Amino acid sequence: MQKDLTEPKQPDIEELTNNEALKNRPIRSFVLRQGRLTTGQQRALEQVMPIFGVPYQPELLDLATVFGRTESKKILEIGFGMGESTAYIASLLPEQDFLGVEVHTPGVGSLLKQIDEQQLKNLRIIQHDAVEVLNHMIADASLDGVHIFFPDPWHKKRHHKRRLIQAGFVKLLCSKLKAGAYLHVATDWQEYAEWVLDVLKAEPQLENTAADYAPKPAYRPLTKFENRGIKLGHGVWDIVFLRV
Numbered sequence: 001m002q003k004d005l006t007e008p009k010q011p012d013i014e015e016l017t018n019n020e021a022l023k024n025r026p027i028r029s030f031v032l033r034q035g036r037l038t039t040g041q042q043r044a045l046e047q048v049m050p051i052f053g054v055p056y057q058p059e060l061l062d063l064a065t066v067f068g069r070t071e072s073k074k075i076l077e078i079g080f081g082m083g084e085s086t087a088y089i090a091s092l093l094p095e096q097d098f099l100g101v102e103v104h105t106p107g108v109g110s111l112l113k114q115i116d117e118q119q120l121k122n123l124r125i126i127q128h129d130a131v132e133v134l135n136h137m138i139a140d141a142s143l144d145g146v147h148i149f150f151p152d153p154w155h156k157k158r159h160h161k162r163r164l165i166q167a168g169f170v171k172l173l174c175s176k177l178k179a180g181a182y183l184h185v186a187t188d189w190q191e192y193a194e195w196v197l198d199v200l201k202a203e204p205q206l207e208n209t210a211a212d213y214a215p216k217p218a219y220r221p222l223t224k225f226e227n228r229g230i231k232l233g234h235g236v237w238d239i240v241f242l243r244v
């Protein structure tokens with residue numbers, strides 16, 4: 001979920017180090033928290049997931065088959081949280097298809113519920129580590145865009161290695177983007193914004209669409225957290241690069 005802008009919270013490191021299943025990931029960008037499910041999320045997980053969920057399996061996905069159409073743009077969103085922006089963008093752009101990847105079960109339930117309520121046809125969900133999904137399920141040069149909105153900033157210096165945006169991960173993303181496709185990252189943490197800008201600038205397969213930070217693309221909605229942050233005088237940085 002998007003962090004409280006006034007009080008950045010660090011994930012519980014005890015929880016991290018004690019979780020055997022999470023130890024071998026190349027980037028430990030997330031902590032699996034229990035999180036309570038609402039009745040609506042639970043129901044959506046049971047009834048909507050079988051229709052709009054794509055089970056993780058280490059086999060290439062044919063996105064045209066998944067969405068039932070070939071000509072539409074295919075956009076991947078990594079870490080959609082509770083999915084408010086994802087559902088908004090999918091309803092705004094029905095001619096494009098959106099594949100959302102998230103590990104957090106209440107978030108997955110929440111987006112499934114919105115898919116059902118808003119009758120969204122152009123959205124599918126994979127509940128799994130996005131690094132593994134990219135490595136095993138996404139074909140090279142198959143994506144028209146990638147959204148990464150408010151990735152966990154991992155504020156403390158000793159946790160920076162857990163940041164999702166790292167040189168190796170960006171190379172992996174580049175291999176999945178078509179020529180001319182975009183990578184859009186947004187963050188409300190200035191030091192992470194500078195880090196992301198530096199990592200993306202250093203990748204020769206990417207070119208910036210702006211001198212440094214980009215204007216907020218019209219499709220990305222202002223979330224309530226972001227609005228609250230802006231009222232408190234905090235900034236938000238959008239970073240949009242193109243695959244050359």
Ligand SMILES: C[S@@+](CC[C@H](N)C(=O)[O-])C[C@H]1O[C@@H](n2cnc3c(N)ncnc32)[C@H](O)[C@@H]1O
Binds near residue numbers: 030148151164223
């Ligand atoms: C700070 S939240 C932001 C959520 C949402 N994008 C928003 O703007 O509110 C970051 C999300 O990324 C998810 N996440 C982090 N690393 C991930 C990974 N490797 N694969 C899938 N999801 C991941 C977390 O579970 C969390 O929900």
